[in-house]
Amino acid sequence: MKTIVIVGGGAGGLELATRLGDSMGRKGRARVILVDRSPTHFWKPLLHTVASGKRDPQVFQIEYSAQAAEHGFTFMHAELRSVDRAGQTLELAPCLSDDIGEAPAVRSLGYSTLVLALGAVTNFYGVPGAADNVCTLDNVREAKSFYRRFFGACVRASEGGDSKVNIVIVGGGATGVELAAELGYSARALAKYKIHTLDPARDVRITILERGSRLLPHLPPEQSARAEAYLVSRGIEIRNGTGVTQVDADCVHVTEGDGPETTRPASLTLWAAGVMGPAICTTLGLPLSRMRQIMVKASLQSVDDANVFAIGDCASFVCPVKGAAPPRAQVAHQQAVFLAAALSRREGKPLPEFSYRDYGSLVSLGPVAAVGVLLGGSVGRQLPVSGALANVLYGLMYQKHLMALHGFVRAAAVIVADWLRKRISPSIKLH
Structure with a gap:
């Protein structure tokens, strides 16, 4: 029996495992294995609601083991360490649920087909101090950490009397805009429940710094302007055409246009200015894009290994007509649907070509x-x-x-x- 291993249980990886488990795992046509270093799945586009305290991830998470039992695939709670493509084996480090005792030794897992759905991580673009002094929203743990720090900053500022809370968000894409909007409501909600005594409109200052000329550059200009007007009406400051040159623990160094470098105070800085493939991608010996993504053909196979596929944010798929597929959940969903059907009927037949449709x-x-x-x-x-x-x-x-x-x-x-x-x-x- 062939073994299909999917590494990464994000929007694309978990849906692919579910579909293949239903179509092949239950029928004994293949052993389908999902590997992830977290025991639970949370839909990444909603991480901003965790970071703003609006959503409790424990309520909305999906247990991989339960999903596996219901849909005919196997879940392994482990972290990918390396891939031996010649021997078609993975080295996995099992993750423990607690810190008692020593971690189990790295073990091997063979595969017939490997699907990498590793997601993406924050790209700091080499800005000094960014990696050490900012918060990111790559996973649930980081989102929860940001809210704890935001909550604590509001409480401490309230106890300090005249203190302000300055939240700086670097990046005016979807993540930055959505978080800024939710934080404005969160500050008002915390005041309503008497968690702090700040005036949310005056004492909690939220600023978005965008290097480009407008927010949400993937939307038409009139929609970007509509979003900006709405945020400004909610008391959020928008600084377009502003580049970040350095990040310190309590401030952000910026340049606006051709002007001199200035600093902006920051109780908390969140970086939402771009993504790239995770570091593990650089160890696989596969061709990568400049954003450290695995380059794939129209079949979603790696350009130089027919047994390795990549989907979602870690994959670089470039359509000759429509261009590069963006790092969005709808791309991962479409690729999961395509690959589930393609692998189900592979059996020696040529693979079809994936075509992304932007809705x-x-x-x-x-x-x-x-x-x-x-x-x-x-x-x-x-x-x-x-x-x-x-x-x-x-x-x-x-x-x-x-x-x-x-x-x-x-x-x-x-x-x-x-x-x-x-x-x-x-x-x-x-x-």
Whole structure:
């Protein structure tokens, strides 16, 4: 029996494992194994809601072991250390659930087909001090850490009397904009529950620093302007055309246009200015893009190893017509659907070619608003959406992810439970 190993349980990896488990694992056609260093899955596009205290990840996470038992694949809680492509084996370091005793020795796992769904990590672009002095949102642990620091900063500033909380977000893409919007609501919610005595509008200052000429450059200019106007109306400062030259523990050094370097105070700095492939990609001996992503062919196979595939943010897929596929959850979803079907019917047949279809993009602006654009069937046809309608559509993206993993009935039950929870629980995490 052939063994399909998927490393990484993000949006693409977990959906691929689920689909292959249902189509091949249950029927004994292949052994499907998912490897991840975390025991649970959380949908990465919602990490900003964890970082703002709006969402408890323990409530919304998916246990890999439970998903594996229900869908015919095997889960291994381990970290990838190396790949022997000649021998088609992986070296894995099993992860312990506690710190008692010594860690088990590294063990080997053979594969017939290897799918790398490793995700991406923050790209600091060599800015001095950034790696040591900023927060990032690469995973749940980092998102929880950011909220604890934000919560503590508000409490300490409140106890200090005249102190201010200065939150600086580097990067005006979707992550930076969504977090800024949610933090504005979080500051008001914490004041409502008497966690701090600050005036959220005056004492909690949130600033987005964007090197480009506008926020959300992947959206049409009018939608970017709409998002910027909404954020400004919520008291968030936008500084476009601003580059970061250095980050210290309590300030950020910036340049605006051709002006001199200045500093901006920062109680907390969050870096959301770009991503690249994880460091493990550099050890595999596979061709990489300049952003450290694994270069793949139209079949999603590595350009020089037919037994290794890559999907999601760690893969560099360039369509000759549409260009490079962006690092978005919808790309990982489409690649998972494609590869699940392709591997199911591989059996010596030539693999089909993946074609990414862009359905548009939506960006949350807090609990009640969003902005974005939907792409229709006609080439170049765009439908701008904003406000409450866009917010509803934004919520449907997560519901679609749940249905891909659980099916309609269970996904509907999760959605109803979430609706009830919001009506009986505080609107924000209070500790």
